[in-house]
Amino acid sequence: MTPSAPPPHVVDDLAPAGVLRASINLGNPVLTTGDPDEPGGVTVDIAHALGERLSVPVELLCFDAARKSFEAMATGAADICFLAIEPAREAEVAFTEPYVLIEGVYVVPGSSSVREVADVDRAGVRIGVKTGSAYDLFLTRTLEHATLVRGDEGVDVFVAEGLEAGAGIREPVTAFATEQGGVRVVDGAFMQIRQAVGTTRSRSTETVTFLRDVVEELKTSGFIADALERSGQNRDLAAPPA
16 A cells, blocks of 8 residues: 655655755665766665655755765755665664665685685785775674775775775676676675665654655565666565565
């Protein structure tokens, strides 16, 4: 069942300027396609679906990294964001349940002795990560022995600095490994990345509940899976209803 239109105070709370400003991360090709002039993908489709429910226009604010998308919402430049649920963000962001589940994986040189995820967290192993990404935050708080090397893209740092491993999202990392040659993706995933819609914790409980209800309806109806498929992604990445 489609949720009813939200009461006016929820609209005013979530879109105080009369327009829903959505912070879009173009750095995740699973979630967003295109460029700032013509973005697409599941996050853009969700933003427009929310705008329709609120009966307000949507403004897409596009960034090339999750940390910039987060900063836009945290500083009040955006009303909603599309980010992975991570403890480092939850102090400032009220998240829905995830709408997409993706995996964080490692890539290593073809000659590496690393065979499984657990082999990576060793002294002397340097891992390239994208600064401020969900996997950067996760590995920062979970690694015990390996060292992170940050840059604009984990796989680029991995190649440029001759590191022992690179970290990233399975789909683009797999494509990179195929194109690059001489490297391979390590079996298994080091984390599940739970992509969700978020807004600031200053919003009312009713506003956050509205966001959560709409996301659940979009998952249940197949909207999320269809949006993924339209943008060339695997529809099975859609998270199940909560």
